[in-house]
Amino acid sequence: MRTWPSLPFSTSEFNLSHFYNFVTGVIVKGEDFRPSADGVTIYLNGGDNLQVILDRVVKNNGRTIIPKTPHADEVGYFAIFLDSEGNKIGLHSPN
Numbered sequence: 001m002r003t004w005p006s007l008p009f010s011t012s013e014f015n016l017s018h019f020y021n022f023v024t025g026v027i028v029k030g031e032d033f034r035p036s037a038d039g040v041t042i043y044l045n046g047g048d049n050l051q052v053i054l055d056r057v058v059k060n061n062g063r064t065i066i067p068k069t070p071h072a073d074e075v076g077y078f079a080i081f082l083d084s085e086g087n088k089i090g091l092h093s094p095n
Contacts, residue, residue, distance in 0.1 A: 035083075035085040035086040035087045036086065036087065036088070037082055037086055037087065037088040038088075039088075041080060041088050041089070041090045042089060042090065043078070043089075043090035043091065043092050044089060044090070044091055044092075045091075045092065045093070046077075046079070046091035046092055046093035047093055048093060048094065048095050049093055049095045050068060050077060050078075050079055050091040050092065050093035051068050051079075053091055054067070054068060054079055054081060054091070057081045057083065060084055061084040062081050062082055062083045062084050063081060063082045064079065064080075064081050065080045065081055065082060065088070066078070066079055066080040066081075067079055071092075075094075076092055076093055076094040076095070077092065077093050077094075077095070078090060078091065078092045079091045
């Protein structure tokens with residue numbers, strides 16, 4: 001399996017093959033990587049209604065930090081949660 005010379009994970013964990021005309025991303029793991037709520041917050045598309053995802057977070061040992069909240073500019077909603085490993089993640093949705 002090919003590994004990237006400057007990255008501590010294999011290409012099977014870091015898929016670079018799907019770069020088209022939209023934003024994409026990956027979740028990586030590494031021996032020295034640690035879950036954290038102290039770094040940047042990545043916001044993911046929460047679909048039509050992010051509450052569906054928040055309900056699943058709680059059922060799977062995650063914790064809501066900021067519940068579903070309207071954006072100040074009235075363009076939808078956002079929420080922030082800790083996943084079951086302690087990573088801070090944000091969501092946004094139109095409804």
